[in-house]
Amino acid sequence: MRLKLEGKINSLYVQSLCMMFFRGEKFPVHEDAPRGELTVIAKDESNGIRCQVQLVYDGKAVTSEHFERFNDCDKYERISKTCIGHAIFRACSDLTGYLPPWGLLTGIRPSAVASELIDKYGNEMAYSILKDKYILSAEKAKLAIQVAINERQIINKYDNSTCSVYISIPFCPTRCTYCSFISYATDKLFKLIPNYVDKIIQQLNDTFELINRLGLKIVTVYIGGGTPTTLSCEQLERILAIVDKCIDKQSLVEFTVEGGRPDTITVEKLSVIKKYGVNRISVNPQSLNDEVLKNIGRRHSSYDFFNSYELVSKSGIPVINTDLIAGLDGDTFESFKNTLDKIIELSPHNITVHSFSVKKSAQALQDDKGIYNLDGECAINSVDYSYSTLIENGYIPYYMYRQKNTISDLENVGYAKPEAIGAYNVLMMSDEHTVFGIGAGATTKLVRKNGENREILRIFSHKYPYEYLQDNQNFNCKIINFFEGRSNDENN
Ligand SMILES: C[S@@+](CC[C@H](N)C(=O)[O-])C[C@H]1O[C@@H](n2cnc3c(N)ncnc32)[C@H](O)[C@@H]1O
Ligand code: SF4
Known part of the structure; x- marks a missing residue:
């Protein structure tokens, strides 16, 4: 669909709105043409901004107009976005019937x-x-x-004197077809694990020393992936023991290991995890429909999930999370409902409901399964059902994020029993809390108060384990400069 934009209009914003209505289309901007399939004209008037839209698509044509008054609360950019957004939204929803x-x-x-x-x-x-x-x-x-x-x-609850630590273990027993996370899942790449664990331990030692020097207190630690329980008992123990040795237990409120895949969880691993004070763990079915599990390449059945869940509940780790995905290939509303109902019967402390999203790296997209054309009805009903049923059963929605290319533009929501909210999930997303990222693909997010303002600096580790192992990135100077209020320009 060609776009013709006249006036002060952010083309990226227009494209992102169009994408919600016309999936899989491209939206090139045509500067010279008199009109496009979508023509947007924005004009300033004495007391506001007026936007007119004409949309011609699939043999149909619609027009819309919106006027947004200037006001004392919003800046020009925000008023302009609201004005243009309303006009485009109305034209697109009139033409497609989609809201x-x-x-x-x-x-x-x-x-x-x-x-x-x-x-x-x-x-x-x-x-x-x-x-x-x-x-x-x-x-x-x-x-x-x-x-x-x-x-x-x-x-x-947590002021600027606190921080969190994220440890990335990007290895999985096998690759799920829908997954877009970077994670190694072949025997050849598993050979990197021993060196990877060594390097993580070295980086953890350095980081804990730095955190001490900065006078920060660690309140949450999250070992995520990938699937951290892909590691052997010994490898897990080496990482957990360093955390245990270096962290002040008085300030640590939450220590999570994302077990994730039921086929990696054993009694031995759980006992090591428990021994080092982990108080939150995930064990994820994604779905309890065996046909769907097969479709998405999970190497476990619903039976395996129930077995692992039982082991985890008996382990004494106080908080259990389970991840589900709505809108998976081959799933139906009835089958998702059955999954959620059975999970609620287990009464885990946290239930996270993701909506299926496709990124370019997912195997399912490369296999060209027509993923973009998946019927969103099942996902919409599943997400609505999750909300009402989980609230009825005493869970509260406590964190939420949205991703691009998600079925029907739906959201991912973490639900928790009120006494068991997962603090790390909230803190890592907020712009008010520092998180140190350890390992490949981990992001460090530094937050510092400067008078009334907050400054944020994000530092990215190498994405892939082999790059992480080859290059000794050291961000300590950058981090110290940031907290001591010195410029990092020459290092950027
Ligand atoms: C980083 S993954 C790790 C979890 C663990 N390895 C597992 O698979 O059980 C965290 C969660 O993201 C969700 N997820 C991964 N890929 C997704 C996708 N394409 N769409 C929606 N949710 C997805 C899954 O629910 C998964 O449990
Ligand atoms: S969904 Fe989990 S187990 Fe599957 S490939 Fe992604 S990170 Fe690994």
Whole structure:
């Protein structure tokens, strides 16, 4: 679909809106043509901005117009975005009959917007603004407000003298077809694991020393992946023992190991994990439909999941999380409902409901399974059912994020029993908490208060384990400069 844009218009924003309605299309901007399939004209007037849209597609044509008044609260860019967004949204939804549930919110966490609105106007007004100005459905506006309130409770507990540590173990027993995370899953690449563990231990020692020097207290540690329980008992123990030795237990509130794949969990590994004070673990079915598990290349059955879950519950690790995915290849609403109902019967402390998303690296996309054409109806019903049923069963939505290329533009939501909210998940997403990332693919996010403002610096490790092993990246100078308020320009 060709775009013709006239006036002060951000073409990336227009493209991201169009993508919600016309999946798989490209949206080149044609500067010289008099008109495109989508023509957008934005003009400043004395008291606001007016945007006119004409859309011609598939033999149909629609027009729309929106006027947004200047106001004292919002900057010009925001007013312009709202104005252009409304006009395009109306034209596209009139033509396609589709109303994206998250309205104009693209490329930003809904709870971050909700949180800002709550701070300024309170809960009720924030809810109305999300519905009217950002065109969210009533259900999604409510969800965004609930998550923002629950997130805030966690964020407020930890001030700038605290931080968290993330340890990345990007290895898995086999590769699931839908997965877009970087993770090594072949015997040849498993040969890197011993060196990888050595390097992680070295980096952990350095990082703990640095954290001490900076006077920060570690409040959460998260060992994620990949599948950390792909490591042997000995390898896991070496990593856990360093954390145990170097961390002040008084300040540590949460220590998570993402077990994940049921086929990697053993009694021996659980006993090592428990011994070193881990108090939260994931064991993930994704689905309890064996046909779906086969479709997505998980090397375990629902029976294996129940066995592993039993081992984990008997291990004495206090908090258990289970991950599910709505909208998987071959799944139906009835089958997802059955999965969720059975998981609720187990009563885990956390249930995370992801919506199926496809990234270019996923095997399923390379196999050309027509993933973009998957019927979103099953995912929409599954996500709606998860929300209402989990609330009914005493769970609260406490963190949420959205990704590109997700079926029906849906969200990923972490639900928890109120006393067992996963703090790391909230803190790592907020712009108010420092996280040190260890290992390949890990991101370090530094946050520092400068007067009334907050400064954030993100530092990225090498993505792939083999790059991480070859190159001795050392970010200590950069980190110290940041916390001591010195410029890092020459290092960037
Ligand atoms: C980093 S993965 C690690 C979990 C662990 N290796 C496992 O598979 O059980 C975290 C979670 O992301 C979710 N996930 C991964 N790929 C996804 C996709 N393409 N769409 C939606 N959710 C996805 C899954 O629910 C998975 O449990
Ligand atoms: S979903 Fe989990 S187990 Fe499967 S490949 Fe991705 S990270 Fe590994």
